[in-house]
Amino acid sequence: MAEAPAAWDFDSWLRDTLVALSTDDEVFSPYIKGILEGDENTEEKLEALQGILAEITVDVDERLAKIMEEQAACVVTARTHSQEHHNLKSAILAQYAEVSDGECTESDEEGAAAGAVAPRNTNAEEVVRAEREKREKDKEESQRKREKDKEDRAKQKAKDEERKEKEKKRTQKGERRR
Template identity: 45%
Template sequence: MAAAANDFEPWLSDKLKSLKTDEGIFGSYISGILESEESTDEKKDALEGILSEIVEKDISIHVNEIIEKWESTKPKEAASKPSTDVDAQLAKLLESQAPAATARREYTDEEKKIREAILSQYSQLSDNEEDEVHDEISDNHDLVKNTNAADVAAAARERREQARLEAQRKKEKDKEDREKQKQMKEEKKEKRKTQKGERKR
């Protein structure tokens, strides 16, 4: 996988920059999806979910491009290996991810706010959704559902909402400023008229 990461990560980073998005956040989610043991169709669905928050058109073209690049950079021996027992693959995956889980990452203030917003949003699951999650966990022998795509989508929604609110605030402030300037002009005109009237007397 190291060789794949060496070729794929810089390409993905450039790709996300060209889509005018934060490659730091979205790159790791996309890589996580591609490295998972899910089927290609499931990976495509997850990638479409993420990309729909970034771009508005040609989503499937971008998804196919990312999948093709990933497949072409993936080590060949890993691809040609016969599929082993699912439990063995899972154990390997968990072992490879264990060291990464212990390394703590410092978040910026903006990332903390987004994270808190996402957590508060998902803490309000309806009873049905909670039941579904519990069913899935028990079906998967106590495995937790991967919510990367949903987290990314929620973070992107949060950022868009924030930008919309800021734009609205700026619009209102500009309108107020124009009104003040107009009012000041009117007051100056009135003052000049009053002064001219007094001079004539």
């Protein structure tokens, strides 16, 4: 009975090891167990197992080499660009270069001197303005809600007072009848 768990552990270890080596564990596992359980002496078993393991590792090494060759073939070659493409790219980058408000660059001064006006980037200003408007809107809504809640509390308090007053009158009326 004590051998069953040990055999099961060996079987699962052998299966996991063969799977990790990317081999067919259903073929090699019974073959290796057959060698280990055979009648041969230890030296013959060791030699047979070394032969199998050498074959498995050579197969794995061959697969790895093949995969590496395929990956090397997939390497993208560097693109070459013409001088015209490079100049166009530089012009576009220069056009959209960031300049903070109130700051002038040499190209801006040259453009202003030549009479050319570059379009001003107003994205940041629009975002700030939109955020400010949203905060103000939220603030107004919050103020309206507070006022409405205050009015509702006042109405509820008046309603409670009226209800208490009616109850008081009804109680007094009942006492007078007695």
